[in-house]
Amino acid sequence: MSRAVIEKLLEVDRLQMHFPVKGGFFRRTIGTVKAVDNVSFAIHKGETLGLVGESGCGKSTTGRSILRLLEPTGGSIMYDGEEITHVKGKRLHEIRQDIQMVFQDPYASLNPMQMVGNIIGEPLQNYHKYRNQHDRKREIMDLLQRVGLPEDAYYKYAHEFSGGQRQRVGIARALALKPKLIIADEPVSALDVSVQSQVLNLLKELQAEFELTYLFIAHDLSVVKHMSDRVGVMYLGHIVEIADKHAIYDNPLHPYTEALISAVPNPADKGRKRERIVLEGDLPSPENPPIGCPFHTRCPKAMEHCVTTKPALKEVKPGQHVACFLYE
Numbered sequence: 501m502s503r504a505v506i507e508k509l510l511e512v513d514r515l516q517m518h519f520p521v522k523g524g525f526f527r528r529t530i531g532t533v534k535a536v537d538n539v540s541f542a543i544h545k546g547e548t549l550g551l552v553g554e555s556g557c558g559k560s561t562t563g564r565s566i567l568r569l570l571e572p573t574g575g576s577i578m579y580d581g582e583e584i585t586h587v588k589g590k591r592l593h594e595i596r597q598d599i600q601m602v603f604q605d606p607y608a609s610l611n612p613m614q615m616v617g618n619i620i621g622e623p624l625q626n627y628h629k630y631r632n633q634h635d636r637k638r639e640i641m642d643l644l645q646r647v648g649l650p651e652d653a654y655y656k657y658a659h660e661f662s663g664g665q666r667q668r669v670g671i672a673r674a675l676a677l678k679p680k681l682i683i684a685d686e687p688v689s690a691l692d693v694s695v696q697s698q699v700l701n702l703l704k705e706l707q708a709e710f711e712l713t714y715l716f717i718a719h720d721l722s723v724v725k726h727m728s729d730r731v732g733v734m735y736l737g738h739i740v741e742i743a744d745k746h747a748i749y750d751n752p753l754h755p756y757t758e759a760l761i762s763a764v765p766n767p768a769d770k771g772r773k774r775e776r777i778v779l780e781g782d783l784p785s786p787e788n789p790p791i792g793c794p795f796h797t798r799c800p801k802a803m804e805h806c807v808t809t810k811p812a813l814k815e816v817k818p819g820q821h822v823a824c825f826l827y828e
């Protein structure tokens with residue numbers, strides 16, 4: 501990290517997001533999808549925590565729960581020392597100034613009927629953040645410039661821009677209220693590879709300029725490595741390993757992390773060829789997750805008691821937490 505990191509900005513403790521499954525003639529609850537199940541982590545001021553895992557592992561649901569777009573069904577979320585898990589009304593509105601989201605799909609997240617100037621200005625309007633129209637426009641022009649868009653973008657509509665430019669508009673909108681924490685949910689996965697790095701570098705520049713803290717959610721391991729200071733690996737609603745990115749990429753401990761990382765070329769291997777670990781079987785349904793270790797149905801190192809007992813996330817090396825019986 502470029503800056504000293506001391507204080508925690510966000511602390512998530514045993515967060516749960518369970519959804520009822522309805523069925524039958526009377527639409528009774530017949531099951532539960534445990535999209536997020538006892539997830540705990542902290543993010544320090546100024547750092548980027550990457551959340552990585554296969555599609556459906558619960559990483560986006562975790563992000564949306566923190567922003568309270570979803571109401572958590574268990575656990576707690578502390579933001580800057582304040583318990584915000586169930587805050588409502590005026591206080592929730594205030595907190596959302598501080599926590600903003602950059603969405604995956606810049607095509608779907610921008611109103612096609614609005615000029616870009618109005619899209620970026622909407623949060624300013626909602627929070628009465630300007631004294632007059634002249635102020636508002638100057639603020640929006642400043643945001644356009646900071647995300648690398650020309651001034652005349654103000655008068656254009658989203659469809660007149662490329663995917664990368666639209667994501668810049670989404671980033672400008674997220675920055676409008678001068679947030680402290682940005683949850684970036686797959687912010688480049690809908691973009692051409694050629695423009696992905698430009699948007700990622702912009703996010704890094706803005707982080708330094710505005711002293712932002714990021715929760716960076718993505719399935720692409722190279723992208724997460726490029727962006728993150730620490731990385732949490734999710735599998736079936738659980739964090740199975742969380743550590744400094746160098747530990748995750750150079751010395752993964754959890755068998756699932758090992759398998760994921762084995763598919764990514766690593767300069768630290770210095771020409772040594774890493775053995776590719778191909779996982780057998782499909783990701784189980786979160787509606788009917790395995791008992792015991794959630795990874796046991798695909799784990800090449802599974803032992804007898806992994807089938808019946810769930811391992812807790814424990815610190816096995818300084819700063820490296822792993823949920824696996826191999827390290828107990």
Ligand code: SF4
Nearest residue numbers: 793796799806824825
């Ligand atoms: Fe594999 Fe057992 Fe470790 Fe789970 S607890 S990852 S099944 S070895």
